Amino acid sequence: MIAIHNREGSFSDKWIEYCDIHNIKYKLVNCYDSDIISQVEDCDGLMWHWPQTDFKAAQFARQLIYALELKGLTVFPDSNTCWHYDDKVGQKYLLEAIQAEIPDTNVFYDRTTASRWAEKTDFPKVFKLRGGAGSSNVHLIRTKSQAIHFINKAFSNGFSSVSRIGLLTERLWHLKRDKSLKAFFSIGKGLARLFIPTELEKQLNKERGYIYFQEFIPENSFDIRIIVIGKRAFGIKRMVRDNDFRASGSGSIVFDAEQINPECLKLAFEYTSRIKAQSVAYDFIFLNEKPLLVEISYAFLHEVYRKCPGYWNDNLDWHEGKFYSEWFNVEDMVNSIKEKNKLKNKSL
Ligand SMILES: Nc1ncnc2c1ncn2[C@@H]1O[C@H](COP(=O)(O)OP(=O)(O)O)[C@@H](O)[C@H]1O
Ligand SMILES: [Mg+2]
Structure with missing residues (x-):
């Protein structure tokens, strides 16, 4: 059973939909409740999409996640995925x-x-x-x-x-x-x-x-944002604002897989395995065509990426077609719980 913190408009809409379609047992919980630990007592995992604008979550989300991991739950995002979220110093x-x-x-x-x-x-x-x-x-x-x-x-x-x-x-x-x-x-x-x-x-x-x-890395008219979730990656190109060097938030987005530099994809997979994270968005800029990373983030504006024409696996094979990135989160969560349970049964 997976516990899901339901927040309308967040990743949880599609998490719940995925569980309903695939008959995955879940219960809705409220991470802000003081008794959250007992709410998840009968669960193998917890999924909670907290955004950087949530000052309440910023006060305790990482601590709650760490405690639940210690208790044996699989959590999305896990500690490796979120400890550095919204923290460029970290x-x-x-x-x-x-x-x-x-x-x-x-x-x-x-x-x-x-x-x-x-x-x-x-x-x-x-x-x-x-x-x-x-x-x-x-x-x-x-x-x-x-x-x-x-x-x-x-x-x-x-x-x-x-x-x-x-x-x-x-x-x-x-x-x-x-x-x-x-x-x-x-x-x-x-x-x-x-x-x-x-x-x-x-x-x-x-x-x-x-x-x-x-x-400052000059002469970048765009950045490349790659998102890795498990063994999948997708990306967009974001043009900078007029007379500005900043791409993030400009709203001028190119959804053309041909324009995604494969070097960025390779680096994104490599870095994800070094960070040991479940889901990472990477912002790359370029110095003489060499990709330089300027930011990472576990969460992203998921609805934007509905327009991506497909995604790559970690061998860089292309999977054509629309997708919901939130479904990938649940797929990975279910697999990781299954793996954990297999190991548990073996050691019994
Ligand atoms: N060191 C840099 N040199 C040149 N451009 C940069 C640099 N760092 C960031 N940028 C540009 O500014 C944008 C915002 O920076 P970023 O660090 O990703 O912050 P944010 O959290 O606001 O997205 C990036 O999308 C990129 O276009
Ligand atoms: Mg950024």
């Missing part, structure tokens, strides 16, 4: 440790060391907060004095992880891009948000006490 150490090819990345935890570094390095550099998506917390630092300004802020008031000006600029870009009614109305919302903080913003702490700078 990812720096992880990706260096597995010897992934990444742009040179520096993190400092005090003003003096950061300033000393800024004095002797060259610019531009890319500044990032540890969390955030859709490029919202990623900025180009063009000069030393700009870097010093950011360093001073990091070690005083800190940064808000939700930039309201940034959100409005983002809405304007989407209006320019697709000129839909929806994009038009979102401008009004963006203007209102300039003055009224959301519940999420009120709950979030300021980002301070660290600063992250990454080597």
Whole structure:
């Protein structure tokens, strides 16, 4: 039996559908309940898609998952898959440790060391907060004095992880891009948000006490995002915004398998096995055609990938046809529970 935390609009919609179609026993649980451990007492596994915007989950999801793993449950996402989620600082150490090819990345935890570094390095550099998506917390630092300004802020008031000006600029870009009614109305919302903080913003702490700078890799007009789930991979090409270096969140997406660099697929499979993760989305940019990894994430906007024409297996054989990536999660969950039970029976 699998426990599923049901959140409408998340991966769980298709998880439940898959279980219904394939007669897989499941029960719906609520991970936010204090008695969650006893709720899953009769289960072999737990599946819970918590997003990075969920500040409640950020407080305990990893701890709950670790505890359940210790209890013998198979969990999606498991610890290896999610400990670095929405945490680019954690990812720096992880990706260096597995010897992934990444742009040179520096993190400092005090003003003096950061300033000393800024004095002797060259610019531009890319500044990032540890969390955030859709490029919202990623900025180009063009000069030393700009870097010093950011360093001073990091070690005083800190940064808000939700930039309201940034959100409005983002809405304007989407209006320019697709000129839909929806994009038009979102401008009004963006203007209102300039003055009224959301519940999420009120709950979030300021980002301070660290600063992250990454080597800037120029002349990338797109990034390649590969998602690996078990032994399958699919991908998209995302074009950068006009007059910008950032692709993530631009909304200009190419769903053409021919344009997915096979080198990225190979690296994505290789890195997944080194991280020992169940599901990883990889953002690759390029330096002289060599793929460099800038971000990983266990979760992604699953509905976007419905438009992918197919997926590859780990031998890079192509499987043509539409798919639901969430179904892959359940397939892998069921197989891993079966494997575990086989081992258990053997040792009895
Ligand atoms: N070091 C870099 N050099 C050049 N472009 C970068 C670099 N890091 C990120 N980018 C661009 O910025 C986008 C957002 O960066 P990313 O680290 O993936 O943050 P996010 O979590 O916002 O997606 C990427 O999709 C890529 O196009
Ligand atoms: Mg990204």
